[in-house]
Amino acid sequence: xxxxxxxxxxxxxxxxxxxxxxxxxxxxxxxxxxxxxxxxxxxxxxxxxxxxxxxxxxxxxxxxxxxxxxxxxxxxxxxxxxxxxxxxxxxxxxxxxxxxxxxxxxxxxxxxxxxxxxxxxxxxxxxxxxxxxxxxxxxxxxxxxxxxxxxxxxxxxxxxxxxxxxxxxxxxxxxxxxxxxxxxxxxxxxxxxxxxxxxxxxxxxxxxxxxxxxxxxxxxxxxxxxxxxxxxxxxxxxxxxxxxxxxxxxxxxxxxxxxxxxxxxxxxxxxxxxxxxxxxxxxxxxxxxxxxxxxxxxxxxxxxxxxxxxxxxxxxxxxxxxxxxxxxxxxxxxxxxxxxxxxxxxxxxxxxxxxxxxxxxxxxxxxxxxxxxxxxxxxxxxxxxxxxxxxxxxxxxxxxxxxxxxxxxxxxxxxxxxxxxxxxxxxxxxxxxxxxxxxxxxxxxxxxxxxxxxxxxxxxxxxxxxxxxxxxxxxxxxxxxxxxxxxxxxxxxxxxxxxxxxxxxxxxxxxxxxxxxxxxxxxxxxxxxxxxxxxxxxxxxxxxxxxxxxxxxxxxxxxxxxxxxxxxxxxxxxxxxxxxxxxxxxxxxxxxxxxxxxxxxxxxxxxxxxxxxxxxxxxxxxxxxxxxxxxxxxxxxxxxxxxxxxxxxxxxxxxxxxxxxxxxxxxxxxxxxxxxxxxxxxxxxxxxxxxxxxxxxxxxxxxxxxxxxxxxxxxxxxxxxxxxxxxxxxxxxxxxxxxxxxxxxxxxxxxxxxxxx
Numbered sequence: 001x002x003x004x005x006x007x008x009x010x011x012x013x014x015x016x017x018x019x020x021x022x023x024x025x026x027x028x029x030x031x032x033x034x035x036x037x038x039x040x041x042x043x044x045x046x047x048x049x050x051x052x053x054x055x056x057x058x059x060x061x062x063x064x065x066x067x068x069x070x071x072x073x074x075x076x077x078x079x080x081x082x083x084x085x086x087x088x089x090x091x092x093x094x095x096x097x098x099x100x101x102x103x104x105x106x107x108x109x110x111x112x113x114x115x116x117x118x119x120x121x122x123x124x125x126x127x128x129x130x131x132x133x134x135x136x137x138x139x140x141x142x143x144x145x146x147x148x149x150x151x152x153x154x155x156x157x158x159x160x161x162x163x164x165x166x167x168x169x170x171x172x173x174x175x176x177x178x179x180x181x182x183x184x185x186x187x188x189x190x191x192x193x194x195x196x197x198x199x200x201x202x203x204x205x206x207x208x209x210x211x212x213x214x215x216x217x218x219x220x221x222x223x224x225x226x227x228x229x230x231x232x233x234x235x236x237x238x239x240x241x242x243x244x245x246x247x248x249x250x251x252x253x254x255x256x257x258x259x260x261x262x263x264x265x266x267x268x269x270x271x272x273x274x275x276x277x278x279x280x281x282x283x284x285x286x287x288x289x290x291x292x293x294x295x296x297x298x299x300x301x302x303x304x305x306x307x308x309x310x311x312x313x314x315x316x317x318x319x320x321x322x323x324x325x326x327x328x329x330x331x332x333x334x335x336x337x338x339x340x341x342x343x344x345x346x347x348x349x350x351x352x353x354x355x356x357x358x359x360x361x362x363x364x365x366x367x368x369x370x371x372x373x374x375x376x377x378x379x380x381x382x383x384x385x386x387x388x389x390x391x392x393x394x395x396x397x398x399x400x401x402x403x404x405x406x407x408x409x410x411x412x413x414x415x416x417x418x419x420x421x422x423x424x425x426x427x428x429x430x431x432x433x434x435x436x437x438x439x440x441x442x443x444x445x446x447x448x449x450x451x452x453x454x455x456x457x458x459x460x461x462x463x464x465x466x467x468x469x470x471x472x473x474x475x476x477x478x479x480x481x482x483x484x485x486x487x488x489x490x491x492x493x494x495x496x497x498x499x500x501x502x503x504x505x506x507x508x509x510x511x512x513x514x515x516x517x518x519x520x521x522x523x524x525x526x527x528x529x530x531x532x533x534x535x536x537x538x539x540x541x542x543x544x545x546x547x548x549x550x551x552x553x554x555x556x557x558x559x560x561x562x563x564x565x566x567x568x569x570x571x572x573x574x575x576x577x578x579x580x581x582x583x584x585x586x587x588x589x590x591x592x593x594x595x596x597x598x599x600x601x602x603x604x605x606x607x608x609x610x611x612x613x614x615x616x617x618x619x620x621x622x623x624x625x626x627x628x629x630x631x632x633x634x635x636x637x638x639x640x641x642x643x644x645x646x647x648x649x650x651x652x653x654x655x656x657x658x659x660x661x662x663x664x665x666x667x668x669x670x671x672x673x674x675x676x677x678x679x680x681x682x683x684x685x686x687x688x689x690x691x692x693x694x695x696x697x698x699x700x701x702x703x704x705x706x707x708x709x710x711x712x713x714x715x716x717x718x719x720x721x722x723x724x725x726x727x728x729x730x731x732x733x734x735x736x737x738x739x740x741x742x743x744x745x746x747x748x749x750x751x752x753x754x755x756x757x
Contacts (some may be wrong), residue, residue: 010593023496023506024489024715025707030492031511032255032485041255045212045286051666052214053082055272055285056138058128058145059294060120063680064154064360067118067127067147074144080137083279084145085129086381091274093241096265098332099233101173104464104522105246107233107265109297110363112330114241114270120149121330122362123680124294129271131279135286154360156680158301160322165355171336172371180408181349183309183721186318190309194385195320198306198378199746200671203299203367204375204669209257210289211296215272216282219676222249222273229259230523231482235516237265238273253335254514256486260663261366261525262296263486264593277729293685297365300326300672302374306382314390314400316347320378326639327356331363337375340456340726343615345380346403360680366525368663369722372457372728377667380453380730381745384737388438394452394734395422395431403492406613416610417643422619424704425641429621438741446625446634449739454639455618459531459710459718461606462522467536469544470598475585478657479540482521483513483533488721490524494533496649497715499540503568517599519703527616527719530648532603534714539601541568547599548585550572551592557581608712616644616723620661620731626739628696631751633669639702644723646709646716653720657703660724666693667725668732672748 035041050127060067072084094106112121128145132138155161168176187193195660214225228234228251235249256263266746272285287295304323310316321342325335338354365409386631387394399419405412426432434450435441441448467481479498485491491511499509512518522532545563552558558573558581566573574582589597605656608614621639638661647653668689674684684690709716729747737743737755744753 014313020689022500024596024648026498028492028496028649030489030652031495032491043209043255043257044225044253045284047214047225049216049282051281052285053131053133053279053281054132054135055283056142057126057271058142058147058254059132059293060123060125060127060147060149062120062149062151063123063156065120065149065151066149067120070127071146072128073405073593075141075244075598078141078144080133081130081141082133083131083275085115085278086127087115087118089278091277093270093274094243096270097239097240099264100332104462105232105236107230107237107523109264109266109332109365111331111332112587114267115274116493120358124362126267126271126295126681129275131275131283139645141276142480144214149346156361157677158326158357161357161359164585165324165354165357167353170650171334171339171354174339177409178350178351183318183320183349183351186349187309188308190317192386192389193307193309193313194382194389195307196382196385196745197660198304198381200302200374200377201747202291202301202665202675203671204673204690205260205262205296205298205367206692207258207260207262210287211263211266211268212291213269214282214284215276217277220244220248224249224251224252224273224316225264226251226269227256228253228588229256229263229484229486229525231484231514231516232266232520233523234265234269238269238285241270242273252514253484256484259486259524260368261370262298264423267295274600290685293682295362295377297331299367299370302335302337304337304378306378308382308386310386310390314392316345316401318349319345319347320351321612323354324357325354326359326361326364328358328361328363333365333370335364335374337363337378340372340375341379342408343406343613344403344454344456348409350408367459368660369500372726373667374720376453376455376726377729377733377740377747379655380587380727381733384451384734385743395426398422398454411613414608414614414712415645416615416617417706417708418617418619420706421438421617421641421643424620424706425621425639428641428702428704429639431621434738436736440727443625445609445627446627447739448466448625448735449735450621450623451731451734451738452619452621453730453734455620457527457616457723457726459532459609459614459685459713460526460528460617461535461603461609462528463605465522465532465536465603466519466521466600467533467540468519468598468600469537469540470596471544471585471589472596473586473589476510477502477504478510478512478623479537480512481533482516482518483529483538484524485513486524488656490529491650493530493648494537497534498537501537501568503570510676525719527723530717530719531714535603536601538714539600539603543599543601544597545573548588551594551597552583552588555591556583556585559617612712614712614718616642616718616720618642618723618727622729622735624732624735624739626736631754633749635665635699635732639701640724642703642705642720642723644720645713645718647705647707648715648717654703656720657724658701660699661701661724661728662693664728665697665732667747668729669697669748
């Protein structure tokens with residue numbers, strides 16, 4: 001799968017660790033695989049506790065107003081019921097602090113009071129929590145709660161809200177409005193231009209593991225077993241909500257059955273903890289699929305205008321990207337779809353801005369590649385339209401416009417070779433077989449087409465990520481951090497990294513993650529965890545070398561050496577240019593009369609992100625067929641070639657890439673939250689109605705990569721969790737145009753849009 005040697009760093013010296021690596025870059029099976037296959041892995045809803053109660057939520061049926069009356073008498077009298085909690089008896093709780101880069105000890109998504117008053121702020125808000133001895137009893141009793149409401153006019157219509165749209169100053173950490181050059185003049189001079197509007201719908205999170213928690217109070221100490229991507233953030237937020245110290249909150253999450261951005265702090269953990277406090281017994285709260293759609297936010301809908309102006313050679317003279325997304329004031333997530341258009345292609349001028357709409361809905365939140373997933377759909381479809389108008393191959397158009405530095409600031413790329421990804425991907429895919437004229441290939445009722453698109457996602461590394469390395473008297477190493485395992489291979493890859501870093505075989509390294517009793521972990525999001533934890537391990541290993549030298553003293557082959565003169569090797573330390581000067585960990589600790597040595601390191605401020613333009617890219621290729629009879633789209637093949645730094649474990653990386661591409665298939669063809677704008681209610685609140693791809697929808701998916709290390713990142717790697725989904729929807733839409741000649745600019749690509757477009 002790898003084509004380019006990865007033992008060198010472009011523009012820099014060879015990394016000694018890369019030169020002598022043993023396990024990084026090799027295929028290793030996931031450490032958590034055997035336990036998961038045996039069913040012995042404990043997820044949040046599987047932790048046993050004595051006297052455990054089960055929770056069920058009752059949800060509001062209006063979008064805005066207040067509870068005028070709530071009758072819980074029948075529920076309280078139902079078999080097995082121990083407690084019914086409403087705003088009338090819930091304990092006093094503070095607002096959850098919002099997620100933010102300025103405060104990594106916060107994880108709140110929905111910054112509103114939780115069951116503190118009779119106010120209703122969105123359709124689906126929890127108005128009661130029932131605790132019972134079994135889940136079935138709790139669910140039955142919840143159906144007996146009767147609530148009456150005083151409704152007020154709610155803002156639920158996307159189109160109506162555009163009149164009062166806000167224009168935020170910033171998106172994520174970037175300034176929102178960008179103007180560079182004279183865009184209007186560029187369009188007047190252009191030989192060819194496109195100007196189109198692209199739309200994407202609401203999307204909801206549907207991981208295999210529902211959001212859930214098992215919660216108990218031990219005096220004034222709160223114990224939470226949670227399905228979370230934000231261990232320390234969840235602990236810090238719950239401490240604020242309940243007015244206790246962060247050290248009084250213990251959060252455990254050794255395994256997460258799928259996250260994608262939706263596994264942070266929501267109302268359900270707060271409600272579960274509050275109910276457990278009232279009842280004086282542990283509580284398990286597992287959201288139903290409908291409950292997840294009511295209480296867990298998803299991706300905002302977008303309306304995006306993209307206009308491109310080009311000269312006769314296809315060079316971009318002007319780029320406009322405007323649009324709308326939903327972000328109520330109580331939401332913390334920007335669906336920053338315009339960020340891709342300012343970093344991907346060179347253009348003589350730019351006009352980029354987006355606006356947010358305030359609706360009475362549940363807070364939207366991060367969902368795999370927030371912003372970029374929907375942003376690449378718009379910009380990459382527009383590039384395909386421009387290529388068609390110019391009579392130019394779509395890859396050639398991209399070749400003529402790919403930026404060799406940041407197209408807005410001029411900042412140099414740290415490492416970037418998008419066109420190599422296109423060359424490798426096109427060869428593997430067989431792009432030369434593509435018919436340039438739409439609707440020219442047919443197989444009985446099926447129209448055949450090919451399309452391509454670029455994917456993009458920025459590099460991120462979180463400051464403050466910590467790791468502890470412990471070497472024991474037997475020479476075994478343990479790496480500990482409050483990081484997360486969401487099924488992506490975090491522990492597996494960091495075990496490989498630590499083994500190479502410490503000069504140990506894999507079997508002598510253990511990785512412990514998933515618990516707030518371990519050193520601080522930033523959240524698993526933004527494709528940042530691998531680089532952040534890798535940087536922390538690097539920092540800890542430097543401290544470990546210094547401490548081992550100190551313990552070794554003078555009666556050692558290492559005597560007189562400084563940290564810069566030694567390296568980890570063969571289960572100990574040795575002089576870099578003299579292998580005879582070596583001493584093992586076991587020997588050093590034995591002579592120092594120590595059972596172990598333990599040091600901690602922390603990832604520092606990611607200054608490389610300020611000095612360099614750092615983005616992962618991909619070239620996505622799709623071959624599909626569209627039925628002339630039914631309008632059905634069937635994807636036959638997908639190929640993705642990724643330029644995202646060094647690949648640390650080909651087995652886990654291939655799985656990540658394919659998983660992202662499958663999610664891209666869902667985004668393109670099936671996924672759509674059906675939202676009733678009259679009532680603000682989600683109608684598709686189950687996976688029977690919200691359609692994610694299943695086996696029959698998923699074709700052969702081939703993945704490959706450039707494997708060029710990024711010289712400014714730990715291990716030469718950039719995160720890969722989100723790059724897989726970006727560009728996929730556009731590649732599918734572009735292939736559908738090539739097959740049918742019909743340009744569909746609204747997702748999902750359902751049959752009616754090809755039959756009646």
